[in-house]
Amino acid sequence: MSSARARDPRLIVADHVAGGIEVFALPDGARTARLPGRYPSEHAGFLALSRGRTAFVDDRAGELVVLDPYGPGRGRPLVVASAPVAIPAEHLAADPSGRLIVVSTGLGHADAPWSDLLTAVDIGGIGGPRAVRVRTRTGEPGVLVIPPPEHGRHVGQAGHTETLVVLRQREPGALAGYRWGDLMAAPAGCPAVPPRAGLPLPGDGHGDAYDPVTGLLFAAAGTGVHRARTTADGLTAEPPLPWGGPGRGYYLRLDPVRRTLWSGVRGGPADPRRWPEWTNCAWWYGLDSGRSGRIPIGPGLVFRFAVAARHIAFARVHPDGDELVLVDPAAGTVTGRVPLPAMSGAPRPGETPWDGVQRRSVAASPGHDLVAVSRGGHGEILLADAAAGTVVRTLTVPTPLDEGGRLALSAPDDGAEADTVGR
Numbered sequence: 001m002s003s004a005r006a007r008d009p010r011l012i013v014a015d016h017v018a019g020g021i022e023v024f025a026l027p028d029g030a031r032t033a034r035l036p037g038r039y040p041s042e043h044a045g046f047l048a049l050s051r052g053r054t055a056f057v058d059d060r061a062g063e064l065v066v067l068d069p070y071g072p073g074r075g076r077p078l079v080v081a082s083a084p085v086a087i088p089a090e091h092l093a094a095d096p097s098g099r100l101i102v103v104s105t106g107l108g109h110a111d112a113p114w115s116d117l118l119t120a121v122d123i124g125g126i127g128g129p130r131a132v133r134v135r136t137r138t139g140e141p142g143v144l145v146i147p148p149p150e151h152g153r154h155v156g157q158a159g160h161t162e163t164l165v166v167l168r169q170r171e172p173g174a175l176a177g178y179r180w181g182d183l184m185a186a187p188a189g190c191p192a193v194p195p196r197a198g199l200p201l202p203g204d205g206h207g208d209a210y211d212p213v214t215g216l217l218f219a220a221a222g223t224g225v226h227r228a229r230t231t232a233d234g235l236t237a238e239p240p241l242p243w244g245g246p247g248r249g250y251y252l253r254l255d256p257v258r259r260t261l262w263s264g265v266r267g268g269p270a271d272p273r274r275w276p277e278w279t280n281c282a283w284w285y286g287l288d289s290g291r292s293g294r295i296p297i298g299p300g301l302v303f304r305f306a307v308a309a310r311h312i313a314f315a316r317v318h319p320d321g322d323e324l325v326l327v328d329p330a331a332g333t334v335t336g337r338v339p340l341p342a343m344s345g346a347p348r349p350g351e352t353p354w355d356g357v358q359r360r361s362v363a364a365s366p367g368h369d370l371v372a373v374s375r376g377g378h379g380e381i382l383l384a385d386a387a388a389g390t391v392v393r394t395l396t397v398p399t400p401l402d403e404g405g406r407l408a409l410s411a412p413d414d415g416a417e418a419d420t421v422g423r
Contacts, residue, residue: 007411008411009370009410009411009412010024010025010026010032010052010069010070010409011023011372011381011383011395011409012069012407012409012410013374013381013401013405013407014046014056014408015397015400015402015405016040016403017401017402017403018399018400018402019036019037019399020035020038020397020398020399021036021040021067023035023067024395026368026370026383026409027383029383029395032069032072033078035067035078035079038058038061038065039058040056040058041057041058041059041087042403042406043088043089043090043091044056044057044090044092045092045422046406046407046423047093047101047420047422048410048416048417049066049094049098049417050097050098050417051068052410052412053066053067053069053080053098054066054067054408055067055092055094055101055422056092056406056422057089057103059087059089062085062086062087063083063084064082064085064092064101064103064119064121064123064129064131065079065081066079066082068080069410081123081128083129083131084131085103085131086117086118086119088105088106088115089103089106090103090106090142090143091103091106091141091143092422093144093145093210093420093422094145094417094420095145095146095147095420096147096212096417099122099123099124100121100122100123100145100163101121101123101145102120102165103118103121104167105117107140113138113139113140117133117134117136117190118141118143118167118183119131119132119133120134120165120183120184132183132184132186133190134186134190134191134192135190135192136167136176136193136195137167137169137176139170141168141170142167142168142207142208142219143165143166143167143168143208143421144168144208144209144210144217144420145163145164145166145180146217146230148161148162149215162179162181163179164177164180164197164230165177165178165180165183166178166235167195168205168219169205170204170205172200172203173200173201173202174198175201175219175228176198177198177234177235178195178196198235199235199237201219201221204221205220206220206221206249206250207220207250207251207252207253207263208220208252208421209253209254209419210254210420210421211254211259212420213287214287215230216238218252219252220248220249220250220263221240221248222248225240225252225285226240227241242292243265243283243294244283244292244294245267245281247265247267247268247279248265248266249263249265249266250303251264251303251305253419253423254418254419254421255329255366255419256307256415256418256419257307257309257366257415259286260284260285260329261284261287262282262283262284262305262307262312263282263284264280264281264302264314265280265282265283265294266278266280266302267279267281268299272353272354273349273352275301275353276300276319276349277299278301280296280297280299280302281294281297282294282295282297282305284329293332295332295333295334297314297316297327298316298318298323300316300318300319301347302314302316302325304361304362305362306362306363306364306409307416307419308364308368308369308370308371309365309386310328310329310330310369310386311326311328311329311336311364311369311371311387312329313326313362315360315362315373317347317353317359317360319348321339321342322339322341322342322343322346322360323337323338324337324373324384325337326338326389336386336389338389338390340360340373341375341382343358343360344378345377346358347359359376359403359404360373360404361373361374361401361404361405361406361407362374362407363408364386365409365410365411365416366414366415366416367411367414367416369386370385370409371385371386371409372384373407374404374405376400376401376404376405377400377401377402378400379396379397379398379399380395380396380397380401381394382394382395383395408423
């Protein structure tokens, strides 16, 4: 059975504004579980773990929560682990085993960075999950968890001997490396822990990725995708990857199916009120081939995207009509454009597309052709078959999914945990 025909996928639908999580079995759309009163961090998103598990941060409760979406109906609980963490959550990431998880803090509803708290969690600790909070540096840090090199992997890497946590800081920009042992050994009271290694970085970083095979870590910035590798002495920079044209990427993620980095590159006017004029391209970089390219996907608002078995899926918002744009990596072109029903309260020309408007969330599994995209404000999720380029079903939830909600889609043994950053 090919990965594109993987059976028994699960869709997690979260309303981070009204609260609540629903789990659906696909493709029939049967609801299998409901978790009321949970408020997942919209910014940190969902983190794929091994064995089909998914993690998120409840931004009201101050908890890291691990879900087993296949548990209900099979004699297992939906929530399999939880641990206290500092909030508001900015990013979360895990090591490739999924046992060691780190949560950084961001702005929340503040206008400027105010929290310097970082939480390290060992969800497989003796006696249950163990969480430690420390202070690092105020900002909006991205985060990566880098394990020690294994024999035959991380080619050319000198070899650090324990897991590292690498933060991507902004304004001023920097990569800062912390030893896992230093974090977990910190005493009570949230002490400040200094980094053991660092590298300068542009101050406008936005997006992080880690390749478990080569050990390279990546940070998107206006000047390109900056690369570094961990060594016995700390962090070593490698030449950045250019965006290959005007604009810059505001999102970066690993495609474990094709071992490719993807980003959405935005160009056009700097004034956000002119967002319908923004240009958008899918940027890609082959981790093994070293080749890169750009694929135009149309004007308007495009941000997060999803990796399916044979396509990369982008939700594009535009006054002339919204659509789900399907990029075929093998062909290097857009092979499908699925019209999406309009949203009441959608962004309007002449106003910013961020605040007080409805948005769309998109999710897919690298082991399946199904793609889910939300209709913010309407409590609807459309399921599309990327191979056919058609909508196959509409699911509804009892809350409106204001701001688009957050979605996660998984399939058995899809390998999604190879992307170790929350999305």
